[in-house]
Amino acid sequence: MSAPMSFQPVLLWTDLLLFVLLGAALLAVLHVRGNEPLRAAWRKVGKRPAGMAAATVLLAFVVVGVLDSLHYRPLLPAVEAVALEAGDTPEAAPVPSAAVYSTEVLSVLDALLEPLRAQTEKTYSAPFAAQLYQREAMELPDGRQVRGYPRLVHGAAHLHDPAGERAGDVAARVASGIGQAVLAWLLFFAVFATLAWHGSSLAWGQVAAAMLAGRTVLAWRAVLVTLAIILLIVGVCLELAPLYHVLGTDKVGQDVLYLSLKSVRTALVIGTITTLVMMPFAVALGIAAGYLGGWVDDAVQYVYTVLNAIPGVLLIAAAVLMMQVVIDTHPQWFDTAAERSDARLLALCFILGITSWTGLARLLRGETLKLRELEYVQAARAFGVRTPAILRRHILPNVMHIVLIALVMDFSGLVLAEAVLSYVGIGVDPTTISFGTMINMARAELAREPMVWWSLAAAFVFMFVLVLAANLFADVVRDAFDPRRS
């Protein structure tokens, strides 16, 4: 019998949907490549430095989010496996040294950030601190009791005299991080330049020079500059984070940098999957109402007026409260705590989707009303093309730009909404790491003496960068695809 796998893959529902979305995005890329008008529109996006820079930042966040969506349950050490044998897990094979997997669900990101995840302190510690932020009773080597700031277990633990050595140590590591970042950037630059050079009549050097000077059709320079900034931050953090708490630790001693990175996935899930789940309804109902008219139109309009009439927060609150009851009264549905909080995250996406599809449906209905009177649609009807075929071939492709614009425009609003809802207590599960839960926990820290500012600052910076990039990208996409803004 072969040795048990060292991990068991876990596919949460939101993971599945995220991967479906990624797959759809890849298909869309293939589709765009073969379609000249679409390519032209995307080229317009590519020409705008703001759009390309924002896209680079978003891509970096997506990489973090995708790494955090590859979940698994690690194998427990054999000793514990024997101890756990009594509690029969369904995965356990009938051999004594059977594989028992932890009930804790980890992700690839957790594995990459293992030092950050595992190196928890007792409570608050400031960024780069060597000592705890709180006075505690300590025992000196000679047995006396004093109150002081104890050394951290992990942060700056490799230094003997933190006050004296820290500045030099940090500077050396920052330099080394910058060096690595520069190397990585040169590599990326070479790859991009080769991509741009491929198929062009110029020499490689000329292409590379044009990219740096910003003379290319696509805004490569914006990408390179943004990438340089991202790589510098990543490089320096890679060097420093295993030894220091770069952004400090929170109340229970978790590294704030780790929490911030984990929040990215939650934000991405809320921002994208919500639109993904509501899109089919909005598209189907909006187009049907606009094209068919009559009682279908009346019914769809009635439904969305009713949903619109209820203030968004209250509808979400009511739905989330009820969903919470369902989840709490059916604990048997979920194997692990991660699955339960994932169910709540997914439910939140659905609820947000149900409350927000009305806007898109109304836009699509209006556009379809216009399209159905156009000559080519009337011609298709005159030729006897069936209604479903007209909708699919003539209406749907011509309203897709509205869907795309809605997708990118809604993203930032949803990320912001998540934070507010989680603060109000109707957002994600309190055990899910998200910007909302981070802010919620950090809220009382400003009032504390001495003040704890780093959790809030970290949440602020991460959220600001993500939402700002999303807003900028959305604007560029809208400018490129909205025919009224040519």
Next chain:
Amino acid sequence: MLAYLVRRVLYAIPILIGVNLLTFVLFFVVNSPDDMARMHIGVKRATPEAIERWKADRGYDKPMFVNADAQGRARFTDTIFFDKSLRMFALEFGRADDGRDIGQEIRDRMGPSLAIALPTFVLSLFASISLALLLVFFRATYLDFWGVVMCVAMMSISSLFYIIGGQWLVSKLWALVPISGYAPGLDAARFLMLPVLISVLAGIGSSVRWYRTIFLEEISKDYVRTARAKGLSELAVLFRHVLRNALIPILTGVVVVIPMLFMGSLLVESFFAIPGLGSYTIDAINAQDFAVVRAMVFIGSVLYIIGLILTDISYTLVDPRVRLE
């Protein structure tokens, strides 16, 4: 006009029935009252007697739609559906979990909510329209460019940060106004200044950008060129022509929120401990007081529908071409 209004009000009735049915399904059909009781009491302590008592306290122990035991009209009136759902049309909301009358509570809390929402509304409308006109006046200059950049940056900050940051800076660091609280009468101004200011700031980014787009769309129309051609100054064009003609799209977004002002702002009221409807709702959500949430949903939708009707009326006031028939 009157006929139109009557028709609109009649049209509102099926929508309210829809809202009512939706909330009923959400609160009583998706989860049985037993589930809610178990959740509320705590799964571990939920004995059958405790559940029965919880349900009896709230009147959830009746049959859902038809009471087979009762006689006559009581067959239908002595049910959860009639008691909890239909009575809302008479604005009878029953009692909250703490035993207080929800209707009375709502009446008491409307004042503070309005005291904060009304100044916020007026100030932010004024500020964002003036700033948008300023950007449009200086369009295609650095001022316009950086103004839009500022707007996008301000839009990208969560309102939570505006509130937390403002409270920390103004109340804690500078100690200019109390951190939170409320006092009736004129004394309230002390407590209201900061929340109003923060609410205006938090919303200004997106609204300035929105109004700027509207004005820019209007400014590219032919009548504006004509106005300039006959020698009007740019200021006169902006205020007398562009602003007036842009009122229709502005009203569409603005008037509908006026009745909603009664509902207050959830976040601001809860952070600043203002005893309005917003904090009432948040407290109810946190305490899982379903009766209050249900009542607020109903009131919210009534106010929304009033807002829609007001929007239509306001069109006739600003645009003589619009006639409601």
